[in-house]
Amino acid sequence: MTMLSSVAERLYWMGRYLERAEDSARLVAAYNHLIMDIPRAAELGWDVLVRILDAEPVFYQQYRVGNEQNVLRFLMAEQDSCASIPFAVRWARENVRTTRDVLPEETWEQINELYLYVSDAAEKSVGRRNRQAFLEEVISRCQRVNGMLSSSLPRDHAHRFLRLGHLLERSDMTTRLMDVGTGEILGRAGTHDATDPLIWTSLLQALSSFGAYRRMIGPLVEAQEVVGFVFQEPLLPRSVAFCLAEIRAELKPLKNHERAMRILNRGRRKLGKLQTEQMSREALHAYIDEFQALLADLHDAITASWFHPDTP
Amino acid sequence: MNESWKSYPSGSFFDELITPQGQPRAAARGVVRLLQKLPGHEMAERRAAAELAIQEMGISFTVYNEAGNIDRAWPFDIIPRVISARQWQAVSDGLRQRSLALNHFIQDIYNQQKILADGVVPADIVLESSNFKPQCMGMSPRFGVWAHICGSDLVRDGDGRFRVLEDNLRVPSGVSYMLENREITKRVLPELFENYSILPVDDYPSQLYQTLASLSPRERRRPCIVVLTPGIFNSAYFEHAYLAQGMGAELVEGRDLMVADDNCVYMRTVDGPVRVDVIYRRIDEDFMDPEAFRPESLLGVAGLMRAWKAGNVAIANAPGSGVADDKVIYAFVPEMIRYYLKQKPLLASVPTWLCMREKDREHVLKNLDQLVVKPANESGGYGIMVGPHSSAAVRRKFARLIEENPRNYVAQPTLALSTAPTYIDDAVEPRHLDLRPFILQGRDTWVTPGGLTRVALTRGSLVVNSSQGGGSKDTWIVEGKA
Numbered sequence: 001m002t003m004l005s006s007v008a009e010r011l012y013w014m015g016r017y018l019e020r021a022e023d024s025a026r027l028v029a030a031y032n033h034l035i036m037d038i039p040r041a042a043e044l045g046w047d048v049l050v051r052i053l054d055a056e057p058v059f060y061q062q063y064r065v066g067n068e069q070n071v072l073r074f075l076m077a078e079q080d081s082c083a084s085i086p087f088a089v090r091w092a093r094e095n096v097r098t099t100r101d102v103l104p105e106e107t108w109e110q111i112n113e114l115y116l117y118v119s120d121a122a123e124k125s126v127g128r129r130n131r132q133a134f135l136e137e138v139i140s141r142c143q144r145v146n147g148m149l150s151s152s153l154p155r156d157h158a159h160r161f162l163r164l165g166h167l168l169e170r171s172d173m174t175t176r177l178m179d180v181g182t183g184e185i186l187g188r189a190g191t192h193d194a195t196d197p198l199i200w201t202s203l204l205q206a207l208s209s210f211g212a213y214r215r216m217i218g219p220l221v222e223a224q225e226v227v228g229f230v231f232q233e234p235l236l237p238r239s240v241a242f243c244l245a246e247i248r249a250e251l252k253p254l255k256n257h258e259r260a261m262r263i264l265n266r267g268r269r270k271l272g273k274l275q276t277e278q279m280s281r282e283a284l285h286a287y288i289d290e291f292q293a294l295l296a297d298l299h300d301a302i303t304a305s306w307f308h309p310d311t312p
Numbered sequence: 313m314n315e316s317w318k319s320y321p322s323g324s325f326f327d328e329l330i331t332p333q334g335q336p337r338a339a340a341r342g343v344v345r346l347l348q349k350l351p352g353h354e355m356a357e358r359r360a361a362a363e364l365a366i367q368e369m370g371i372s373f374t375v376y377n378e379a380g381n382i383d384r385a386w387p388f389d390i391i392p393r394v395i396s397a398r399q400w401q402a403v404s405d406g407l408r409q410r411s412l413a414l415n416h417f418i419q420d421i422y423n424q425q426k427i428l429a430d431g432v433v434p435a436d437i438v439l440e441s442s443n444f445k446p447q448c449m450g451m452s453p454r455f456g457v458w459a460h461i462c463g464s465d466l467v468r469d470g471d472g473r474f475r476v477l478e479d480n481l482r483v484p485s486g487v488s489y490m491l492e493n494r495e496i497t498k499r500v501l502p503e504l505f506e507n508y509s510i511l512p513v514d515d516y517p518s519q520l521y522q523t524l525a526s527l528s529p530r531e532r533r534r535p536c537i538v539v540l541t542p543g544i545f546n547s548a549y550f551e552h553a554y555l556a557q558g559m560g561a562e563l564v565e566g567r568d569l570m571v572a573d574d575n576c577v578y579m580r581t582v583d584g585p586v587r588v589d590v591i592y593r594r595i596d597e598d599f600m601d602p603e604a605f606r607p608e609s610l611l612g613v614a615g616l617m618r619a620w621k622a623g624n625v626a627i628a629n630a631p632g633s634g635v636a637d638d639k640v641i642y643a644f645v646p647e648m649i650r651y652y653l654k655q656k657p658l659l660a661s662v663p664t665w666l667c668m669r670e671k672d673r674e675h676v677l678k679n680l681d682q683l684v685v686k687p688a689n690e691s692g693g694y695g696i697m698v699g700p701h702s703s704a705a706v707r708r709k710f711a712r713l714i715e716e717n718p719r720n721y722v723a724q725p726t727l728a729l730s731t732a733p734t735y736i737d738d739a740v741e742p743r744h745l746d747l748r749p750f751i752l753q754g755r756d757t758w759v760t761p762g763g764l765t766r767v768a769l770t771r772g773s774l775v776v777n778s779s780q781g782g783g784s785k786d787t788w789i790v791e792g793k794a
Contacts, residue, residue, distance in 0.1 A: 004580065004582075005568070097553075098544055108369075112367075116368075255582075255584065256584075
């Protein structure tokens with residue numbers, strides 16, 4: 001069974017948006033915890049979240065101050081801001097709406113329920129009291145869709161392109177998150193000794209990988225260990241190495257995969273060269289920048305090879 | 313009996329479930345008894361459950377207005393309409409016969425035109441119709457069948473007799489709602505199914521698949537079938553997706569297809585171009601191929617007609633089928649049945665005055681307040697005047713329209729459409745309804761058991777279209793005694 005290019009493209013975006021909704025919810029939830037733990041003097045701002053998502057220009061068109069209320073409204077309740085959870089959910093749904101015929105029957109019902117839940121609850125959940133419950137509900141509903149898909153979607157093109165979108169988005173979000181740890185995004189100078197472990201721990205939590213870290217590396221949370229773990233651990237499903245290996249497996253059986261494969265292999269080599277021991281924060285930040293550019297190239301290659309091929 | 317049924321009036325129209333004496337009809341006895349026993353609050357709860365199911369299943373249709381497109385939930389009435397299998401068999405036979413004759417007619421029109429030469433149908437009304445497509449002359453699709461999917465609208469008159477009101481041969485829609493209505497009833501009134509033998513409807517997608525597969529120009533175990541949709545903004549998009557999924561077919565838009573130099577149709581896929589055998593076309597033929605019809609159409613596929621005429625792809629319904637979907641032609645269907653099949657029409661139709669005929673026109677203009685006036689060539693209930701419900705100003709407007717373009721108007725008596733109990737607010741009230749069964753024709757002919765019942769939710773209204781405040785009901789064909 002082959003697949004229409006246009007359908008493959010929508011599935012790819014459905015994978016991306018669903019992952020983005022979940023990851024954004026994780027990010028906000030983890031940050032929410034972190035902010036309560038951090039000493040006041042450290043003064044972490046909520047606007048960090050906007051910066052992680054590269055959404056500063058859009059944000060400051062709408063809001064003057066990057067305070068808790070504004071940032072969370074922007075990320076959790078704004079229907080039309082491209083960085084918000086409702087936006088990601090809406091577009092995941094829109095893409096399912098137009099690919100219902102290749103997905104298991106429950107997909108539409110589940111994603112539609114997720115959409116109805118978010119439309120109804122988002123506005124009420126910006127305040128601290130309902131916030132956590134909302135984020136957890138979004139995460140668990142996204143997981144439900146993913147679980148249902150992974151247990152019933154045949155491993156054909158539909159699965160492949162969904163998975164490509166999902167993995168690419170996940171790599172992108174993971175590298176963005178790690179950039180928080182480099183301090184560049186935090187915009188703070190000087191020492192970080194007191195708050196660093198808290199920040200790295202919350203990053204691991206946002207990646208739902210804290211437990212795995214403790215078991216596989218140990219109880220002490222240290223910057224270099226975390227970076228190595230999150231980028232290079234082949235067994236960790238949210239690590240960059242894991243995502244790239246999976247992307248590779250999905251690309252392999254596709255016709256016309258040379259261009260995407262080349263970029264992917266470049267990424268894998270780059271990953272192998274990462275030496276966390278002597279790396280400065282600045283160097284790590286630069287490395288992450290380059291890596292994100294590579295992921296953008298990979299996205300372009302996928303788009304050009306399978307979604308908008310030249311008319312033969 | 314619960315409160316909501318107490319004041320149910322009987323006798324003014326033919327009611328599908330209740331006799332003039334206020335008793336349930338034989339086939340409906342079980343349903344009516346059970347619903348009458350439900351406490352009033354439970355009726356409301358079941359309705360709420362149905363609304364929730366509709367929302368969760370995402371059953372919607374799109375309504376266009378100036379503010380843009382709105383997705384509306386599908387309005388559904390929980391009380392099913394019940395018809396006995398014996399009665400249905402006769403209707404079904406009549407529909408089969410009608411569909412056969414209509415296809416003979418289309419095949420004849422685009423080939424020998426014998427029926428015109430013999431003067432059974434006046435040549436000018438066919439050849440001057442905008443639905444007659446000269447591009448199709450000389451074509452002979454497989455089995456001589458053009459209209460593979462036909463949705464005929466039936467009504468029951470004051471005596472309860474089924475009559476055909478019109479035949480939709482272009483791109484009839486509504487079948488997915490028929491299927492979903494059954495799903496909803498199963499969810500919210502499961503106990504109704506215990507004592508009944510109700511003919512299932514859910515094999516429609518596989519019947520459609522078989523019909524379409526039989527048209528494939530290449531002999532293959534699984535021909536490549538696609539559903540061609542105008543896209544997400546079409547009011548019936550939900551249905552297009554639903555049917556594609558039900559058939560395991562690809563749902564495509566014009567830009568997903570192309571016609572190559574070999575005059576074959578290909579779809580663009582991640583593995584490169586793949587040849588298409590059968591297109592279930594859900595876009596109007598005028599927009600289907602900018603090369604053959606409207607050049608400005610962006611929805612279509614350039615060269616599709618070429619590929620079809622070369623016999624490299626089957627299109628259902630075939631381009632040009634609309635020539636038999638015209639309210640003037642409708643008046644001649646009984647003649648077609650006698651002419652092509654040498655049979656007596658099994659199903660009654662509605663007496664129709666053709667404004668193009670001088671005598672008919674005089675009668676129509678004199679009796680505008682009694683008649684229903686319809687444009688010959690519109691669908692969706694648009695442009696219709698219901699005489700007894702119209703104002704003098706509207707009648708004057710229609711008189712002018714008829715004088716200006718008599719060919720474009722027909723008139724029919726205002727029928728006393730049947731009613732069925734419908735749950736409105738907190739009471740059960742009679743509402744008018746119609747029925748759209750679907751007839752499939754390829755190598756074989758098949759008729760849906762029942763069809764889509766549409767109900768006019770406004771009291772006294774005769775307009776059942778979902779775009780104009782209509783709702784729908786599950787339709788049961790039941791075997792034996794309940």
